[in-house]
Amino acid sequence: MLKEKKDIDRIQNDIIEEFQIFENDMEETLEYLIELGNNLSILNTEYKIDQNKIKGCLSNVWLICKKEDGYLFFEADSDTKIIKGLISLLIKIFSGQTSQNILNSNLYFVEKIGLKNMISSKRISGYSNIVDKILNLAKSYKD
């Protein structure tokens, strides 16, 4: 379990390192996030239903979760490109982890890549609602 927990942190550290190239330049950071969002695999329209919609976001965000061999896999979409980019990072971190791992995790990468705004303006970005949804799904899939 400890080993897997480390994995989540390692992925976060990789992301932080990946973003270091932008030296906190917000414009470049956001442009890269948009690029990441564009590369996120498309969520089938059948999943874009109210049940999968994350409440409390000012933009539309849908998130689904599937469990395979004890590991959780997430897919998501958003009509804002920046949030979609942020979601792609969350998916990178959480997809393929166990429920327990996800529930034990501590997220710190967003602040470290200069996107503190996303966390402080919770209601506007909906970031914390997305994270809460992931945690709730992890809880519901817990054995």
Place this chain on the structure above:
Amino acid sequence: MNIINMIENKQITEIRKQFPILQTNINKKPLVYLDNASTTQKPNSVINKISEYYKNYNSNIERGFHTLGSQSFEQVNKTRETVSKFINSQNSSQIIFTSGTTESINIVANGFANELNEEDIVILSELEHHSNIVPWINLCRNTNSKLEVIPILKSGELDFKFIHNIIKKRPKIIALTYASNVIGTINDIEQIIKIAHEYNIKVFIDAAQAVPHFAINVQKLDCDFLAFSSHKMYGPMGVGVLYCKEEILQNMKPLKFGGAMIEDVSFCDFKYREHPYKFEAGTMNISNIIAFNEAIEFINQIGFEVIEKYEKDLFEYLIQELQNISQIKIIGNPKNKVPLVSFIAKNMHPFDIGMMLNASGIAVRTGNHCAQPLMDKLNLSGTVRVSLSIYNTKEEIDFLVSTLKKILL
């Protein structure tokens, strides 16, 4: 450039110097603050006054007979006089200090709580901010009265045909915004009040978006109630105003009960003091009320003649430049507007535009602007809103427009 423009530009440079925040950087870029309809920035005179208060005469008012208390009391009264002159009310006792427009509206809505029944109608418009919707929904719920809503036309202006018809049903009150915080529409309030008064209907005006941009004369308007916030007119946060007609103040019940609002108290009964104190229970935001005086002085010193002309020219320039960006669609087209505009882009979500502009140091508002019913009517999930103020410049608009072009084209 003619001489008038040169004088104006020089004056705006001087005005900008009074706002320390305008000299700061955001994301390593000079701040371009275009979210003035949310709140305006504060000049040094306002900021210094708050600090002067705490350094020199911090005290509660009308509590103890000491020098500090009377100094504070005098200063609070000074603001009351200044506000009274600013909107030309008959007496300064008609000026009630509140925590903001929202509290002012709640006082008025609560004041109607005993007057309405299931036969009665309350009228709002589709242009209202949540703060001028929710207190009235709550009132209607509590009294079983009905809520009717004046629709807007495609232009973003109120449907006067509807107003003429609905008024015949003799609603108890019409609560309207003077200027829309989303589209910018300046409603023809004077005309509506005239029509309403023919039927003896009271009119409440939410002037939060109007006060920083043009002169308001409550006696000429003949409105029954008018509310606004200090923070949207260069003043401190947490201070609002409610103006009411004298005869209404005599009979209206307060919303809050507590200290400073009573003349006599026993455990069996109490007797109200006269207004405005009747409506000002508890310790008020004394420091900020005192500093609010400086905000009005700031406006008075420039004068609405200059403010209106400068903001109008700057706003026309903004609209003309935005219209040149093919991806942008401006929402609404009313004849008279305060200097704010909402738009959407064909190829980008408002949230993304707001984030990208912020990366360049430009502050705008994105989202539903606390006007969800209006957004639903316009079939929009959100917009980008640019709102101007006296300290904004043509150069800032040029930077906004070039950044938008970079993002969208």
